[in-house]
Amino acid sequence: MRGTEDRNRRTPAARKEVFIRMRKIAALLAGALAVAAFAAPSAMAGNAHFIKNATSASLSGSSLVCKFKEAGLESGSVETVSCNATESITYECVNGGGKNPSASNKHTFVTHASKSGQFTADRNGNIANSLTLSPASASSLGFSCPSGQTVTLVSVSYSNVSVADSTSGASISIPGTFTYTNPSAPPVR
Template sequence: MSIKRIAIALAAATGAVLLAASPAFAGNAHFIDHHTGASLNGTSLVVSFKEAGLESGSVETVTATAHLMAVYQCINNGGSNPADPKKTTVDAEVSQSGEFTANKNGQLVGSLTLSTPDAASVLDCPNGQKAMLTAGTWSSVEIMDETSGAWAAVDGSFSFGAPVGHGRK
């Protein structure tokens, strides 16, 4: 056997060993648009997603983030605002993270829920009144895989709220 043939055989054998020893890796992590979105569940925002192009079995840290603009008011026992209502607005970025494992095809499917702050923690009301979240909007929704670097924006804003009566009761 010539030296040239030995070198080619050795290179081929080395390549085969390296391919067999390394796990399959797609290397093109991305969120799939038509499987990534958001919806309201009461006042909470549920961000659902599907990511592909991951290594089979990889554990990914995914974070959902959105901007919350919410109005909290003191409501009397009759269900109305007092004549001089006490209220406050929350204007903040809210995020939630979780760990997800890619399936054998290098995909993961999941959801994360962003919640509004509890009314009693935001607003202190006088006796005979209770703090309530009365309206709000989630906007600028994003999903990020902190492990792979994949990122996507979710179109739209998501508003919630119920009318509150005015005046004394």
Template sequence: MRRIALGLVSAACTTVLVATPALAQNPHFLFANNSVNSNGTLSTSFKEVGLGTGTTSVRITLTASATAVYQCFNNGGKHPKAGNKETLQSDVIASGNFPVRNGQTTGTLTVGPLGPGDFKCPAGQRLFLESVSYSNTRVSDAAGNSLGATPDPISRTLHIQV
């Protein structure tokens, strides 16, 4: 009788110890890393853990403040002394659903660069994207967990004809 009781108590303890970690949830981001490619696009790679084993996907959102500088150049490759230049600033956002495996997810979201809007060059000149910068970059999930991405701010000098 003692062996049966000890076996039942042992089985119950094992079940509790194994089941508790599986149910534990403490969602948080381990990292969020920024980079800007040669086209001026911001990419933010991230990893979120502690999502629990019952979660199959999570929606992640990237937000940032973006700046883009456009400039006109003449056919000789010089920018006019008048300095036909426009600086655009706006908030940008991207989101996506990411699969959860073993209570964690990793992924990358991309945004930008800002377009030139209505900015046009006069006849005989061409429009170029000269630089981009991003600040206040942050990844977040639907539950309100978030992390600022690094480096922040991040920028890149470009010279891309639009």
């Protein structure tokens, strides 16, 4: 009971001082709770991963389109995402008559293809976008045709396809081989 008597005997100034202290403590607690609430989304970030059923690859003509969705990122973070694949590309030389005159005028190249871009995570920590790989050009592969003949893409196959985020470290492999055959290319002899 002594504590109750002491409280009742406090002067109005002492009671006011206690009230001010309690308000300061309440304000500090409210501030700490606000910081914790705003930090919660950041605390949840850190489990970056690609959503399997929202990440895919498909052909658009001779190009490979990698669609992806990555989650578990910090809101507003800028991520560098790449689509990677092994390309098997066949080029041939076609003469003015629309024929492939010589077996030596065709060649298949196997090379690594990669396309990257920077994307900003939305407020929920997600990125949903796409990247497109195109076949390497014949000239970049060192292939050319004799005078009077035209370089023609015969086919391109993409395999070992993957999508990776070099910022977060997340990656996913996309199974399958995606093959485009040029319907305008004359048959290879």
